[in-house]
Amino acid sequence: MTTTGTRLQIDHVSKRFSRVGQSTLAAVDDVSLVVEPGELLTLLGPSGCGKTTTLRMVAGFEQPDDGRIYIGDQDVTELMVYRRGIGFVFQNYALFPHLTVFENVAYGLKVRRVPGRDVDRRVSQVLELVGLPGYERRFPNQLSGGEQQRVAVARAVVVEPRLLLFDEPLSNLDAKLRVQMRAELSRLQKQLAITTVYVTHDQDEAMAISDRIAVMRQGRIAQIGTAEELYRAPRSEFVAQFIGRVNLVEGRVLDVTGGRMTVALWGGSVTVAAEPGCAPGTRLSLILRPESLTLVPETTKAGATDVLVLGTVRSRTFLGEKVEYTVEVAGALLHVVTYDPAHRGVVDVGARVGVTCSAAAARPLTSS
Ligand SMILES: Nc1ncnc2c1ncn2[C@@H]1O[C@H](COP(=O)(O)OP(=O)(O)OP(=O)(O)O)[C@@H](O)[C@H]1O
Ligand SMILES: [Mg+2]
Structure with a gap:
């Protein structure tokens, strides 16, 4: 199961929120970036800098006030969420508690009316991929945090998305497991070669898994580059303090x-x-x-x-x-x-x- 990566382009995108009794806040302020096919790009920055809002606009949960978003050659700015071909993994996994692991992973395939035989095959394949073969009949409350996280990843990739979006997917896990899981995520992402945007405020995590990192500050991109470039040649005090x-x-x-x-x-x-x-x-x-x-x-x-x-x-x-x-x-x-x-x-x-x-x-x- 290998997908050829698709390019993501975010072009001069802004999002403003009005706040009661206060001035309007530019949560995302004229952000432009390109994620190359198969690349893993991380949005890194302090709380409130606009990481989740950027991701939600790529996903389609939020409409930009300005700018366009392209997946491959397609302008998806106004496209419905479910038509964008995106897999998501969020912080609180949001597995269906009353469904088994199999049913959780199969859900997206059933919605897409994939025939039963293919569902069985593809679910077994991805459970193998995330290291959970044989877990089909368990319920989420019978899994550890790390196992639940893997099910969430399996559910995101089983539909063979054009793009994967991760929002702080490891923040529920303890420090050791986080380090182990980030290595697994990185391996899986490279194996599947799915273009990925990853959000974290953990600098070590960003450095460990990213091809490139976009450091965000107050809705803007402060600097974008490989971990090594940002570490060696930060262009502002903010980036210098944030990376290492x-x-x-x-x-x-x-x-x-x-x-x-x-x-x-x-x-x-x-x-x-x-x-x-x-x-x-x-x-x-x-x-x-x-x-x-x-x-x-x-x-x-x-x-x-x-x-x-x-x-x-x-x-x-x-x-x-x-x-x-x-x-x-x-x-x-x-x-x-x-x-x-x-x-x-x-x-x-x-x-x-x-x-x-x-x-x-x-x-x-x-x-x-
Ligand atoms: N629906 C909303 N209505 C009003 N303000 C919002 C809304 N969503 C986000 N904001 C504001 O926009 C800013 C950016 O929020 P966002 O969730 O993108 O930050 P973040 O970088 O993901 O932070 P964190 O690391 O804490 O998750 C914050 O100031 C937040 O309060
Ligand atoms: Mg966030």
């Missing part, structure tokens, strides 16, 4: 030559790619990821390839494979992560330390 943890440290440009610029940092300097509009004296934010920083003894001298600052450890969180520290440096707090504490040891709260950063690890917050 980050230290934003102010630096001052000393010199710009041949596409590179030297930026003063912590009594030393780092050389980074030149930013448009930067000249000697310009202040800008440098991104220093916590894992690029190293704690060193207070007496360490800065080397030729790194910069150094002195500070005091203010907090420490031991997490087994890593330790997260905050270090107070000239009134600001730096996040530092060190790995393998069993071998490298742990620094105490209150200790005076040096923090070094390899000059190659600093990046300017890119504006373009």
Whole structure:
């Protein structure tokens, strides 16, 4: 059962809600994006940023005020929900409690008047696919959370949709199961090659399963790219803070030559790619990821390839494979992560330390 993916295009779509006694809210504000055939694109962003509203417009549960939505070559903006060829999985699975697993999965096929023989075959096939063969006769209340979630996925894919939409499908599950299920979903999505839009506010989940991520903020797309692109080159403080943890440290440009610029940092300097509009004296934010920083003894001298600052450890969180520290440096707090504490040891709260950063690890917050 392999479907060739269909392209989804959202073109300048907006949705406004009127609020009693308040100004109208643009829940989705001029959003455009393309999901390529077979691709899994995640909408990631804080609560209320418009993820579900965007998904509901693609599904047809909500009408956009402006803009068009295309599935393949077809303009579906005004098409009824059930004619769009979409499979959904929502947060609360919404299995029919009085129907068995078989009947739940078969429901969409029966509505479409698929002949009985084919129903049996296709239901067994997808139950196999989601790892639940033999579960046909059970009722939802006889299943674990993870099993219910798989039934919901089976029900969505059994009709061979052109598009799959997931809205926080794993948020009912505990942390371990969530990690396991996201790997399964990812495998299944790649196997079926169904174009998918996935909504979550969990950054790890987004990074683990997505081909690309669209980070949303206040109804707009802040940035879109692969997890690696967003992590390496965030274009705003918002994206930098949302994808991974980050230290934003102010630096001052000393010199710009041949596409590179030297930026003063912590009594030393780092050389980074030149930013448009930067000249000697310009202040800008440098991104220093916590894992690029190293704690060193207070007496360490800065080397030729790194910069150094002195500070005091203010907090420490031991997490087994890593330790997260905050270090107070000239009134600001730096996040530092060190790995393998069993071998490298742990620094105490209150200790005076040096923090070094390899000059190659600093990046300017890119504006373009
Ligand atoms: N039917 C509605 N009527 C009025 N306002 C609405 C309606 N649906 C959503 N909103 C508002 O639109 C904004 C976006 O909501 P949406 O559900 O899309 O957010 P979300 O990104 O999915 O958030 P969450 O992560 O909490 O699910 C919110 O401010 C919400 O209150
Ligand atoms: Mg939502």
